[in-house]
Amino acid sequence: MPWPKSMKTIRIPKGNLFASDCPTRDILDDVTSRWGSLVVVILMERSYRFSELAYLIGGVSEKMLAQTLRILEEDGFVLREVHATKPPKVEYRLTPFGQELGERISALTSFVEQNAGRVMAHRAKARQGLA
């Protein structure tokens, strides 16, 4: 697909989010990943252990939970605390930076929760239109 003429008058609206090679894109993917956002929201409440998270977040596999937590830790949103008890105990909590992020994500998730009915209704209408 060639570059359309209407492009000549268009400027990229904001920052660099829309450039595919910008690291901003990676970070957004991390925090909006399927499990990432759920982990952040649940950690807003308090710290949790690995197995607690695995059970609270319905449908997550241990593999994906571990991967998600590792990424969020690398990005500086989550803190991993190992307690050398027997058997070992690993607690995850949000960093202050992660809490700032969590406020934004919670705003989004609670909006989605509160308006899920509207969306479901619209989906039903849209599918009637197709049939």
Added chain:
Amino acid sequence: MPWPKSMKTIRIPKGNLFASDCPTRDILDDVTSRWGSLVVVILMERSYRFSELAYLIGGVSEKMLAQTLRILEEDGFVLREVHATKPPKVEYRLTPFGQELGERISALTSFVEQNAGRVMAHRAKARQGLA
């Protein structure tokens, strides 16, 4: 993995986002999908045509853009207007509902853009720790 003992005292923090069979989860996936959030943010600015979106959002394929737009339309966030000109022209814009959503998503994306430096710095430190 069996249900751990510490679970007995835990209650699910909020709503139903954490139940794997809740439609809320699907909706969240739609709006936080790789391309979904970018489309919503860019449509906050003004309406755009298909090919314009394809060029503004770096790295998106036409296939994924079409799929993303169809989903956002079904959910009631985006409106699709076909102008029967020759050649045809299709405009996409946010519904009022989509704009409410867009405010939440923009809050998140602008936070990420503004704090990308912090994240990159933390990633670099984390990788030094490993080496």
Added chain:
DNA sequence: GTATGTACTTACGAAAGGTAAGCTGCGGGG
């Protein structure tokens, strides 16, 4: 009649994600 413009679809290979089993290290029951 060949090429262009617009908005998609479709086929196919690559990559991400899910499932389930294994691993380590220690303590307790038989």
Added chain:
DNA sequence: CCCCGCAGCTTACCTTTCGTAAGTACATAC
């Protein structure tokens, strides 16, 4: 002793999703 269980991952394997590139339709322009 020996094996099981607990906790927190990790690995192997397979399925689903995604990206790439080509094709479609229809009309006008060359």
